[in-house]
Amino acid sequence: EAGVAQSPRYKIIEKRQSVAFWCNPISGHATLYWYQQILGQGPKLLIQFQNNGVVDDSQLPKDRFSAERLKGVDSTLKIQPAKLEDSAVYLCASSGPGQSSYEQYFGPGTRLTVT
């Protein structure tokens, strides 16, 4: 089966600009996650969707970050305006139903550099 797809793979922007990342989860996976991974740290969950509803966005900086999953399939994460500290890898993951929901499948990530 195809894995989690993300684009772009790399993005360089200046501070105060906006940027958007796209994710397409594994077919049939109802749960989708966005993580932020700063260099030298583990991934930090930003937001979790179940179908097109938000389950957890407690660590999403809502003044500048937004995410949507309109049709319960692919998702977009946006940053507006970007700050230097937003430089990180943004990982998308998905998980399936039932017992298999514990295992998360990660995409390759988008490496964002804010200058």
Add this chain to the structure above:
Amino acid sequence: SQQGEEDPQALSIQEGENATMNCSYKTSINNLQWYRQNSGRGLVHLILIRSNEREKHSGRLRVTLDTSKKSSSLLITASRAADTASYFCAPRTGGGNKLTFGTGTQLKVEL
């Protein structure tokens, strides 16, 4: 969810040796997962062990869980250069699938 603390932070071994890394957590768990991250394959799920299990194997991986000590260990036997990666544990508490990762153990396997 809660964050696991991996130990050591970094580990360097020779190919063919065994590598052991540990994870500690603070409160009771339902299960604990181990993930690996390298530049080639990204972040990948390795193994899940449930709170009522004490040991689990998958290929060259052996995971143990000691709920009385609130700790888990991951053993990689006969290591290979391809095992060079960061390893994260993710203890899961309560409902939901939220994972909280620590800073990981950076394993380097040298030829």
